[in-house]
Amino acid sequence: MIDNRRGWHEMLPYALLGYRTTVRTSVGATPYLLVYGTEAVIPAEVEISSLRIIQEAELGDAEWVRKRIDQLTLIDEKRMVAVCHGQLYRQRMIRAFHKKVRARIFEVGQLVLKRIFPHQDEYKGKFAPNWQGPYMVRKVLSGGALVLSEMDGTEWPKPINSDAVKRYYEVSVCISVISL
Template sequence: MNGAVEAANKNIKKILRKMIDKQRGWHEMLSYALLGYRTTVRTSTGATPYLLVYGTEAVVPAEVEIPSLRIIQEAELSNAEWVSKRIDQLALIDQKRMVAVCHGQLYRQRMTRAFHKRVRARNFEVVLSGGALVLSEMDSAVWPKPINSDAVKRYYA
């Protein structure tokens, strides 16, 4: 989860850099940057964060000034109709979230396949007992001392 927060923060910083001049006044533009981030479709899920939280797309300020068809339609509903429509929308949230989860899983599978295409597995030859390894450089120069295998991290090149 921490990686997702770091990625979100990095993207918000990118948005802010495009909106401000020389890092001044970033706090005044933060709410707009967050609105942009929350209403932009993520490649990994195929949906906006706002849609996944609330089950409907955000009403952007322009739609308030110049009402969109969606706003006009909702404004003309009676209370009972609006409640009924809202319940239907809430019922769809779980479906939309499930679609986003599936989309995310397919995205991760594509990324994993792309990664594995570039990876070559290296097999170690067992020479010493007890988990010790003899390491060598790329030019076949052997290290003078063996090393405990617990101290070695698997690396793919």
């Protein structure tokens, strides 16, 4: 392989060949097959002849052209199979996503904590708290955006994504005095 970063352009054709001849899980076919209608002949098949190469070598020119035209007429069918496979793959991914992800629904008046991200001014290092608040939800906008306000009622000028907040559960401390 290459030890330095200057020779990457020499390896690019090999990376592209690998990418174009590898079966994609999402469509169930290689990109090369979907473009040209047949699988690519990899260099190893030329050196060590495979059954496909031997069969094509024994064909006459007219017969090879007829076989290639037959392959090209079936390319639309192969592409439709890939589209159907892609749609089924997409549905499986959606089902897997919805199985793991819980919808987070916030309501007006609910108390939330806001996440402190490392790029914000409030960030004080890795040993400081990751959440600040509580804040009150003033409006719930479409797409999961929230308008928050401080506890004293001053509203924030910008909405915040609901991914950056979590529900705040108030802890009430009860001190009971036991008389002895």
